[in-house]
Amino acid sequence: MNLINGLPTHILLVHFVVVLVPLTALALVVCAIRPGVARRMGVVLPLLALVTLVSVPLTTHAGEWLEEHVDSDALVRRHAELGDGLLPWAGGLFVLAVFVWWAARRTAPSGSGASPDTGMSAVPVRITAVVLSLALAGGAVVDVYRIGDSGAKAAWHDGFSHSATGGHGDDD
Numbered sequence: 001m002n003l004i005n006g007l008p009t010h011i012l013l014v015h016f017v018v019v020l021v022p023l024t025a026l027a028l029v030v031c032a033i034r035p036g037v038a039r040r041m042g043v044v045l046p047l048l049a050l051v052t053l054v055s056v057p058l059t060t061h062a063g064e065w066l067e068e069h070v071d072s073d074a075l076v077r078r079h080a081e082l083g084d085g086l087l088p089w090a091g092g093l094f095v096l097a098v099f100v101w102w103a104a105r106r107t108a109p110s111g112s113g114a115s116p117d118t119g120m121s122a123v124p125v126r127i128t129a130v131v132l133s134l135a136l137a138g139g140a141v142v143d144v145y146r147i148g149d150s151g152a153k154a155a156w157h158d159g160f161s162h163s164a165t166g167g168h169g170d171d172d
Contacts, residue, residue: 002065010062014151017059017086020052021144024093025137031100032133035126038104049090049097056090059083075154082147089140096136100129 002009031038031045038045060083067080103125 002062008062008066008069010059010066013055013059013062014148016055017052018144018148020048020055021086021090021093022141024049024052024097025140028093028097028100029130029133029137031097031104032126032129035100035104035107038100039107041101043101046094046098046101049094053090053094056087060087073154075150075157079147079150079154082143082150086140086143086147089136089143092136093140096129096132100133103129 004012027045027048063083067076070076
């Protein structure tokens with residue numbers, strides 16, 4: 001399915017990626033820093049990361065179809081090259097989200113009387129999870145920005161006039 005209601009699927013799916021990657025990145029960082037939040041979110045964190053992961057190849061596949069149906073130029077090629085690099089970031093977010101969720105589940109809440117498991121209670125594990133979450137989140141969000149910026153430039157570099165054309169509001 002490469003067209004939806006006459007529009008290329010890529011230009012519709014890209015909005016999911018633009019929202020889901022930063023949202024997943026933010027949720028991951030918060031849950032890594034605050035295991036209690038991860039416990040309250042439950043399975044939502046890894047499910048959000050899974051939906052994000054699945055949306056990336058769907059969007060890039062639709063983008064490859066669109067690339068074959070537009071005039072090729074350096075901006076389109078640059079956008080396609082950058083887009084191909086997002087999947088590893090989304091995969092990393094997913095893997096780390098599953099780990100943070102799993103580790104938070106294994107950690108007994110403080111004051112519960114239960115002995116804490118080895119999950120997120122170990123300081124080195126928590127520090128590592130936080131640092132990796134910050135690095136992955138930052139890299140993924142920057143990559144989405146770079147891809148989106150290159151896509152906007154490819155789509156709009158010759159698609160508008162720098163001066164108003166008088167198309168709206170001139171009949172007053």
